[in-house]
Amino acid sequence: xxxxxxxxxxxxxxxxxxxxxxxxxxxxxxxxxxxxxxxxxxxxxxxxxxxxxxxxxxxxxxxxxxxxxxxxxxxxxxxxxxxxxxxxxxxxxxxxxxxxxxxxxxxxxxxxxxxxxxxxxxxxxxxxxxxxxxxxxxxxxxxxxxxxxxxxxxxxxxxxxxxxxxxxxxxxxxxxxxxxxxxxxxxxxxxxxxxxxxxxxxxxxxxxxxxxxxxxxxxxxxxxxxxxxxxxxxxxxxxxxxxxxxxxxxxxxxxxxxxxxxxxxxxxxxxxxxxxxxxxxxxxxxxxxxxxxxxxxxxxxxxxxxxxxxxxxxxxxxxxxxxxxxxxxxxxxxxxxxxxxxxxxxxxxxxxxxxxxxxxxxxxxxxxxxxxxxxxxxxxxxxxxxxxxxxxxxxxxxxxxxxxxxxxxxxxxxxxxxxxxxxxxxxxxxxxxxxxxxxxxxxxxxxxxxxxxxxxxxxxxxxxxxxxxxxxxxxxxxxxxxxxxxxxxxxxxxxxxxxxxxxxxxxxxxxxxxxxxxxxxxxxxxxxxxxxxxxxxxxxxxxxxxxxxxxxxxxxxxxxxxxxxxxxxxxxxxxxxxxxxxxxxxxxxxxxxxxxxxxxxxxxxxxxxxxxxxxxxxxxxxxxxxxxxxxxxxxxxxxxxxxxxxxxxxxxxxxxxxxxxxxxxxxxxxxxxxxxxxxxxxxxxxxxxxxxxxxxxxxxxxxxxxxxxxxxxxxxxxxxxxxxxxxxxxxxxxxxxxxxxxxxxxxxxxxxxxxxxxxxxxxxxxxxxxxxxxxxx
Amino acid sequence: xxxxxxxxxxxxxxxxxxxxxxxxxxxxxxxxxxxxxxxxxxxxxxxxxxxxxxxxxxxxxxxxxxxxxxxxxxxxxxxxxxxxxxxxxxxxxxxxxxxxxxxxxxxxxxxxxxxxxxxxxxxxxxxxxxxxxxxxxxxxxxxxxxxxxx
Numbered sequence: 001x002x003x004x005x006x007x008x009x010x011x012x013x014x015x016x017x018x019x020x021x022x023x024x025x026x027x028x029x030x031x032x033x034x035x036x037x038x039x040x041x042x043x044x045x046x047x048x049x050x051x052x053x054x055x056x057x058x059x060x061x062x063x064x065x066x067x068x069x070x071x072x073x074x075x076x077x078x079x080x081x082x083x084x085x086x087x088x089x090x091x092x093x094x095x096x097x098x099x100x101x102x103x104x105x106x107x108x109x110x111x112x113x114x115x116x117x118x119x120x121x122x123x124x125x126x127x128x129x130x131x132x133x134x135x136x137x138x139x140x141x142x143x144x145x146x147x148x149x150x151x152x153x154x155x156x157x158x159x160x161x162x163x164x165x166x167x168x169x170x171x172x173x174x175x176x177x178x179x180x181x182x183x184x185x186x187x188x189x190x191x192x193x194x195x196x197x198x199x200x201x202x203x204x205x206x207x208x209x210x211x212x213x214x215x216x217x218x219x220x221x222x223x224x225x226x227x228x229x230x231x232x233x234x235x236x237x238x239x240x241x242x243x244x245x246x247x248x249x250x251x252x253x254x255x256x257x258x259x260x261x262x263x264x265x266x267x268x269x270x271x272x273x274x275x276x277x278x279x280x281x282x283x284x285x286x287x288x289x290x291x292x293x294x295x296x297x298x299x300x301x302x303x304x305x306x307x308x309x310x311x312x313x314x315x316x317x318x319x320x321x322x323x324x325x326x327x328x329x330x331x332x333x334x335x336x337x338x339x340x341x342x343x344x345x346x347x348x349x350x351x352x353x354x355x356x357x358x359x360x361x362x363x364x365x366x367x368x369x370x371x372x373x374x375x376x377x378x379x380x381x382x383x384x385x386x387x388x389x390x391x392x393x394x395x396x397x398x399x400x401x402x403x404x405x406x407x408x409x410x411x412x413x414x415x416x417x418x419x420x421x422x423x424x425x426x427x428x429x430x431x432x433x434x435x436x437x438x439x440x441x442x443x444x445x446x447x448x449x450x451x452x453x454x455x456x457x458x459x460x461x462x463x464x465x466x467x468x469x470x471x472x473x474x475x476x477x478x479x480x481x482x483x484x485x486x487x488x489x490x491x492x493x494x495x496x497x498x499x500x501x502x503x504x505x506x507x508x509x510x511x512x513x514x515x516x517x518x519x520x521x522x523x524x525x526x527x528x529x530x531x532x533x534x535x536x537x538x539x540x541x542x543x544x545x546x547x548x549x550x551x552x553x554x555x556x557x558x559x560x561x562x563x564x565x566x567x568x569x570x571x572x573x574x575x576x577x578x579x580x581x582x583x584x585x586x587x588x589x590x591x592x593x594x595x596x597x598x599x600x601x602x603x604x605x606x607x608x609x610x611x612x613x614x615x616x617x618x619x620x621x622x623x624x625x626x627x628x629x630x631x632x633x634x635x636x637x638x639x640x641x642x643x644x645x646x647x648x649x650x651x652x653x654x655x656x657x658x659x660x661x662x663x664x665x666x667x668x669x670x671x672x673x674x675x676x677x678x679x680x681x682x683x684x685x686x687x688x689x690x691x692x693x694x695x696x697x698x699x700x701x702x703x704x705x706x707x708x709x710x711x712x713x714x715x716x717x718x719x720x721x722x723x724x725x726x727x728x729x730x731x732x733x734x735x736x737x738x739x740x741x742x743x744x745x746x747x748x749x750x751x752x753x754x755x756x757x758x759x760x761x762x763x764x765x766x767x768x769x770x771x772x773x774x775x776x777x
Numbered sequence: 778x779x780x781x782x783x784x785x786x787x788x789x790x791x792x793x794x795x796x797x798x799x800x801x802x803x804x805x806x807x808x809x810x811x812x813x814x815x816x817x818x819x820x821x822x823x824x825x826x827x828x829x830x831x832x833x834x835x836x837x838x839x840x841x842x843x844x845x846x847x848x849x850x851x852x853x854x855x856x857x858x859x860x861x862x863x864x865x866x867x868x869x870x871x872x873x874x875x876x877x878x879x880x881x882x883x884x885x886x887x888x889x890x891x892x893x894x895x896x897x898x899x900x901x902x903x904x905x906x907x908x909x910x911x912x913x914x915x916x917x918x919x920x921x922x923x924x925x926x927x
C-alpha cells in the first residue's frame with residue numbers, strides 16, 4: 001500500500017543543494033553583471049535643492065549615474081498596492097526623490113559601475129544639497145501634527161477607520177468596573193539573514209527581460225514591470241530564486257531597485273545586479289510594529305468583559321505603499337479568542353519621518369495580542385482574581401463556531417472564525433507548563449491568540465506526469481525557507497499515488513507558473529497547498545479516464561497506487577502511470593521514452609478522433625484555489641522567566657506552546673516554523689528595538705547594536721499540536737508561518753511583571769528598561 | 778593561498794574581502810555574506826582548520842594559508858559530510874542562508890572537541906545568527922553530528 005505522505009514527517013527535499021553550498025541566491029548570480037550603489041538621504045526630512053552627478057560620472061568604471069531627472073518614470077508615484085476608501089491621503093514615494101525626502105535612507109541617486117567598489121566610490125561624489133525640515137518621528141508626535149510629513153496631508157492622518165460591534169458607550173457607562181490603559185509598541189525589524197537583491201538581464205534579440213529578485217511576489221513584480229515599461233507580461237520573466245529569509249518586508253513592492261535594476265539593464269544592454277548591504281537594509285527596507293493604543297474597557301465583578309473601546313494610532317512611516325492593511329489586521333485581531341459583546345475600534349494611520357511600514361511576521365497581531373492579554377491581566381489585578389480564571393470566563397466556546405466577530409478583515413470580508421477550541425489549548429498549556437519553579441524573581445506569563453491565515457484572493461498550481469513517470473509541479477509563489485518543495489510534493493504524491501521523491505516542485509518562477517499572488521500572511525499552505533491538491537486531483541481524474549480505456553474498466557473502479565493506475569481489488573490489472581502519460585498524448589512520431597505506444601498504428605483504437613471534444617493532450621492539469629474566507633488558527637503560549645535583580649538579564653526557564661493550525665501537512669516543518677517564530681518573538685520582545693533619535697536617525701543600524709538573539713538567548717521550547725480542521729478548504733489546513741511570534745511579547749510582559757513587580761505596558765523591553773522601571777517602583 | 782586544497786594566485790585587488798574573493802573571483806558562492814561586519818557568521822570558513830569570518834579579512838591576508846569552504850566538505854558525487862547530514866536529518870535549516878556558516882562552525886567545533894559538552898556546543902554555535910530555526914534544531918543537529926562522526 002502506498003504511504004500516505006500528508007501528515008508524515010518527511011525530511012526536506014530542498015536540503016541537499018543548500019547544504020553543499022549549491023544554493024542559488026540572487027547575489028550568487030554574476031554573469032558579468034554591472035554593480036550598483038544607491039545615494040540615500042542622510043536626513044529624515046529635507047528639501048532637495050540640487051543633485052549634481054557630474055563628478056560621479058567621471059569615476060573610472062562608472063557606467064551610469066541616475067537621478068530622478070534622468071528617468072523616464074522619474075515623476076511617477078510608485079504604486080499604492082492596496083487602496084482603501086478610508087485611506088483618504090495615501091502617498092507613495094518616487095523611485096528617486098527629487099524634491100523632498102521624508103525618511104533617512106530614501107533613495108536619491110543610483111550609480112551603476114563595473115564593480116561595487118567603483119559604484120560606492122562614485123556614490124560619495126554625488127553632490128546633493130538639502131535644506132533640513134522639521135522631523136516628526138514618534139507616532140504621538142505625528143498625531144499631534146506640530147509638523148507635517150506631507151504638506152498636503154492635514155494632521156499627518158493618512159487614514160481613519162472606526163468600527164463598532166454592539167453599542168459601546170452605554171455598555172461602558174453601565175459596566176460595574178471600568179479601566180483605561182495606554183499600551184505602546186515600538187518598531188522592530190524583520191532582518192532576514194539575506195538582505196534584498198535584484199539581478200536583471202535584457203535580451204535585445206528576443207526583446208525579453210529576465211529578472212531575479214529576492215521577492216515574496218514574483219508575479220506582482222512581473223505585472224508591474226510590464227506596465228511600467230509598456231511590455232507584454234509574457235516578455236517579462238521574474239524569478240525568486242533561493243531567498244534567504246523574508247518574514248514580510250520582501251512582500252513590499254516596488255522598492256526603487258526593483259525598477260532601477262531592470263531599467264538599467266535595458267538601457268545599458270548588460271546584466272545589472274544590486275545587492276543591499278546590511279546598513280542600508282536597516283533604513284531602506286520596510287519596518288513594523290509601532291502603535292499606541294488607548295483602551296477603555298468595562299467588565300463585571302467576575303472579570304467578564306462587557307465592552308472594549310480601543311483607539312489607536314498606527315505609525316505608517318513616511319509613505320503608505322502597502323495601504324492600511326496593518327491597522328486593519330490589528331483592529332480585527334484585538335479581541336482574539338475572547339467574547340467582547342460590545343467592541344469599538346478606531347484607528348488613525350499616521351505619517352512620520354521614518355521608513356515606511358508594511359507587514360513583518362505577525363503583521364499587526366503581536367501588538368493586538370499584547371493589548372488584549374495585558375488588558376485581561378489588568379482586569380484580574382483590579383478584581384484580585386486569578387489571571388487564568390479571567391481568561392476562562394471570557395473564552396469563545398467550542399460550540400460557538402462559526403463565530404462572527406463583525407469587523408472587517410484584510411481580505412475585505414467580515415471576520416468569521418471558522419473553527420477552534422480555545423479552552424482546550426489553554427488547559428493543555430497550563431498542564432505542560434507545570435508548577436512554578438523554586439526561587440525568587442520568577443514570573444509566569446500566559447497568552448492566547450488567534451491568527452487569521454490563508455487569505456485570498458487565490459493561488460494556482462500546475463501538475464504534470466512526465467512519460468518517465470516522474471511528476472513536476474509548479475506554483476507561482478516563492479519559498480523563503482518554508483519547505484514548499486517538500487510539502488507540495490507530499491500533497492501531490494498522495495493524489496497521484498507516487499513516491500514523494502518522484503515529485504519535483506518549482507515555486508516562484510513565472511516561467512513555470514504565470515499566475516498567483518505571493519507568499520505572505522501565513523497563506524501558502526492554505527492557498528497554494530489546496531491549489532496543488534486541486535490540480536493533482538484533476539490529473540488523477542484524467543489518468544483514470546485514459547487508463548479506463550486501456551484496462552477496459554470504469555474510471556470509478558480505478559485507483560492510483562504505487563505509480564500505477566489499477567483496478568480496485570484486482571492489483572494485477574494495472575498500467576504504470578508513466579504509460580498513461582504516454583497515452584495521454586497521441587503522437588505521430590515516437591520520440592523515445594516509450595512513446596511508440598501512443599503512435600497511430602500502435603495505440604488502441606477508440607472510435608472518433610484521437611483527441612475528442614474537450615480532451616487535451618498531456619497528463620497535466622492546472623488548478624486554482626480561492627478561499628471563501630480566512631482560516632483562523634490559534635494557540636496558547638506560557639512561560640516561566642527569571643529576571644536577575646542586579647543585571648536585569650532575562651532568563652526563560654520554561655516556554656511551552658500549544659498550537660492549532662488545522663490538519664498538519666508535515667510536523668517537522670511545522671515545528672521549525674513555530675520554534676523560529678518564538679525565537680523571533682523573543683528577539684522582538686526583549687532585544688530588538690529600532691532606536692530612532694529625535695532627528696529621525698536610526699542609531700542602531702547594525703547587528704552590533706540591533707541585538708538579534710544568538711542560540712545563547714533562545715531556550716528550548718516544548719510544543720504540542722491540536723488539529724481542529726478548517727471546514728473551509730479540502731485539505732482542512734490553516735496557516736502557521738506567523739503563529740510563533742504573535743503572543744511572545746504578551747507572555748514575557750506578564751511574566752516579567754510578576755518577576756519584578758512593576759506593570760508593563762510597553763514593548764520591546766530590555767535590561768536597561770527593566771532597570772529603569774524597577775527604580776520607579 | 779590554498780582554497781579547498783587547490784592553489785590560487787593572490788587576488789589582484791588588495792581591498793577585496795576574503796568573502797568577496799571566494800564568492801565573486803573563485804565562484805565559491807556557498808560562502809554567504811549577511812552583514813559584512815562580523816556579527817552574523819554567514820561567511821564563516823575554516824582558515825588553517827579554525828572557523829573565521831571571511832568578511833573580516835582581506836583576501837590578501839589569506840596568502841600562505843589554507844582556506845576551506847562549505848564546498849570542500851563533500852564532492853557532488855559523495856554523500857553529505859556527517860555535519861551536513863545531521864543538519865538535514867534534524868531539520869537544522871530553513872532558508873539555508875546562514876547554513877554554510879553554521880556547518881563550518883560546527884565542523885571546526887568538532888575538530889577541536891570531538892565529544893563536546895552541552896556548554897561547548899552552545900559556545901560553538903553562539904557566533905552564528907539564524908533567523909529561521911530558533912536554534913533548537915541546530916542544537917539537535919550538532920548532537921546528531923557527534924553521533925554520525927563516531
